[in-house]
Amino acid sequence: GQQVMQIPQYQHVQEGEDFTTYCNSSTTLSNIQWYKQRPGGHPVFLIQLVKSGEVKKQKRLTFQFGEAKKNSSLHITATQTTDVGTYFCAGPANFNKFYFGSGTKLNVKP
Amino acid sequence: EPEVTQTPSHQVTQMGQEVILRCVPISNHLYFYWYRQILGQKVEFLVSFYNNEISEKSEIFDDQFSVERPDGSNFTLKIRSTKLEDSAMYFCASRGPYGYTFGSGTRLTVV
Numbered sequence: 467g468q469q470v471m472q473i474p475q476y477q478h479v480q481e482g483e484d485f486t487t488y489c490n491s492s493t494t495l496s497n498i499q500w501y502k503q504r505p506g507g508h509p510v511f512l513i514q515l516v517k518s519g520e521v522k523k524q525k526r527l528t529f530q531f532g533e534a535k536k537n538s539s540l541h542i543t544a545t546q547t548t549d550v551g552t553y554f555c556a557g558p559a560n561f562n563k564f565y566f567g568s569g570t571k572l573n574v575k576p
Numbered sequence: 577e578p579e580v581t582q583t584p585s586h587q588v589t590q591m592g593q594e595v596i597l598r599c600v601p602i603s604n605h606l607y608f609y610w611y612r613q614i615l616g617q618k619v620e621f622l623v624s625f626y627n628n629e630i631s632e633k634s635e636i637f638d639d640q641f642s643v644e645r646p647d648g649s650n651f652t653l654k655i656r657s658t659k660l661e662d663s664a665m666y667f668c669a670s671r672g673p674y675g676y677t678f679g680s681g682t683r684l685t686v687v
Contacts, residue, residue: 499675499676501678507680508667508678508679508680508681509619509667509678510678511675511676511677511678513675514675554618554619556619559621560632562607562624562626562631562632563609563621563624563631563632563634564621565621566611566618566619566620566621567618568617568618569618
C-alpha cells in the first residue's frame with residue numbers, strides 16, 4: 467500500500483538556523499498537504515500543493531512539490547522558538563482518505 | 577475563524593466499556609474524518625464520512641467502531657468495548673474548499 471516517509475525524525479537547531487524536512491511517497495500523489503502540530507496540540511493545516519514542481523511561500527516557510535509528484539519539502543528560514551513542533555506531510559490515498567508521514571519533530575534552542 | 581469542536585477533551589474509561597467521542601464539524605463542510613494518534617506516533621486514518629455514510633475505513637476501524645451523524649451537526653465515534661490499545665488521542669477533522677481543519681482532540685485513556 468501507499469506509504470509516506472519523512473526525514474529526519476528529529477531536528478535540533480539553534481534559533482536563527484534554517485530547517486528542512488523531506489517527504490517521500492512510494493506512489494505519485496495528486497496533491498500533498500503539510501501540517502504543524504505543537505506539543506500537546508492538534509494538527510494545523512498549513513498548505514496544499516497540487517502542481518508538479520510547485521513552490522509556495524508563507525513568510526519564512528517554503529514548500530516544494532517535486533516534478534514527479536512523489537516528494538515534497540518544507541524549508542524554514544531563520545527558525546524561531548515559535549517554530550517548535552512536529553511537521554507532518556500528508557498524501558491522499560484517494561478522495562476519501564490521506565496518509566500522514568511519520569513527522570519531523572523540530573526543537574529550536576534560543 | 578471556524579473551528580471543529582470536540583468533547584470531551586479527556587476521557588478515562590474502564591476496559592470493556594463503551595465510549596462515545598463527539599465532534600461538531602464546521603457547518604458548511606461536507607466531508608468528515610476521524611483520526612487517531614497514539615502518544616509519540618504519527619496520525620492514523622480511521623474513517624471518512626460523506627453524505628451520511630462511511631466513504632472509507634481503515635483496518636483499525638473494526639466492528640468495535642462505529643460513526644454516526646445523528647442530527648446534522650454532531651459527528652460521533654463510538655467504541656463499543658474499549659481495549660487498552662485504544663488509548664490514544666482521537667482527532668475529528670472536516671474538509672472544506674480551502675483545506676482540512678482538525679479539532680483539538682479527545683485524549684482517551686483505557687484503564
